[in-house]
Amino acid sequence: LEEVIVSLGHPKYRAKQVYNWVRVQGVTDVSQMNNIPKKLKADLERFAAVGSLTLDMEQISKDGTKKRAYRLEDGQLIESVLMPYTDGRYTACISSQAGCAQGCVFCATGQMGFSRQLTSDEIFEQVARFASELSQQDQQEKKELKIKNSKNGKGETQEHYSRNQQQKTSGRSTRLSNLVFMGMGEVRSIGVCYCCYCYCCCRCECIVDSFNRFSVLSSLATRQLSKCDEG
Numbered sequence: 001l002e003e004v005i006v007s008l009g010h011p012k013y014r015a016k017q018v019y020n021w022v023r024v025q026g027v028t029d030v031s032q033m034n035n036i037p038k039k040l041k042a043d044l045e046r047f048a049a050v051g052s053l054t055l056d057m058e059q060i061s062k063d064g065t066k067k068r069a070y071r072l073e074d075g076q077l078i079e080s081v082l083m084p085y086t087d088g089r090y091t092a093c094i095s096s097q098a099g100c101a102q103g104c105v106f107c108a109t110g111q112m113g114f115s116r117q118l119t120s121d122e123i124f125e126q127v128a129r130f131a132s133e134l135s136q137q138d139q140q141e142k143k144e145l146k147i148k149n150s151k152n153g154k155g156e157t158q159e160h161y162s163r164n165q166q167q168k169t170s171g172r173s174t175r176l177s178n179l180v181f182m183g184m185g186e187v188r189s190i191g192v193c194y195c196c197y198c199y200c201c202c203r204c205e206c207i208v209d210s211f212n213r214f215s216v217l218s219s220l221a222t223r224q225l226s227k228c229d230e231g
Contacts, residue, residue, distance in 0.1 A: 008043045022050055023128070026136030051125045072098065072122065076115050080126040089177035090134060094126040096181055131176050 002015040017035055021027040028050040030041050053070040056077060060066050066082040076098035083091045101114035 004048060005040075008040070008047065010037075010040050010043070014040055018044070023132055024135055025139055026132035051129070052122065053125050053129070070126070072118075074116075078118065078122075078126075080130070082130045090130070090175075091178040091180055092127050092130045092176050093180045093182050094123060096123055127176065127179060134175060 001019055002012050005015040005018065006012055014036065018033065021033045021036075027033060030036070030044045030050075033041065036044075052073050054072075055068060056071040057069040058066060059068075064084040068080045068082075069077050070080060071077055078095040078098050080095060081093040083093065085091070095118065097117055098115040099112045103113075
């Protein structure tokens with residue numbers, strides 16, 4: 001990001017500002033980045049884009065689970081799901097392929113057939129979007145709480161403290177707790193290196209805390225999957 005910003009003729013520190021808007025505050029519309037100069041906004045809108053996935057459809061269940069269909073740049077559709085739990089955890093279920101070549105008769109994706117592998121960036125973006133939105137949700141809740149306490153003349157005192165304590169005791173997090181490769185596609189077909197790339201990106205971005213919270217679901221037997229990993 002720094003290289004892109006500098007190549008456009010802007011100071012290096014602007015990259016940190018843009019990064020904060022996208023990753024911390026979950027903003028994808030450059031016009032909403034209010035501490036970015038107009039020239040940089042214009043350059044970003046002309047030469048850059050915040051990701052390549054376009055939200056095609058979203059369904060939200062009563063328990064807060066979000067199921068999304070993203071349209072890729074070539075028109076293919078993939079699915080991603082964000083699952084909240086009563087103990088405060090959030091799990092992101094992501095796709096690794098557009099369609100699937102395994103042909104399992106009980107699976108709707110398997111009956112669709114295989115279109116193509118997803119790029120490592122397309123895989124990571126599914127995770128990054130959910131992570132950014134959770135961060136944005138936390139920012140909004142803090143803002144609303146601050147306004148509420150200000151009106152009550154409390155400032156950010158007891159209610160703010162109680163909210164933080166409730167998050168700690170219930171396990172409530174504003175970050176992803178788990179990442180699961182169980183959406184569209186057979187992970188072993190894309191190669192373990194893609195999974196490792198996604199994991200490393202998540203660790204660098206502080207999105208998922210531990211490799212123990214990084215799961216791969218496969219139609220292969222464990223013995224076959226182990227051979228794939230070794231390869």
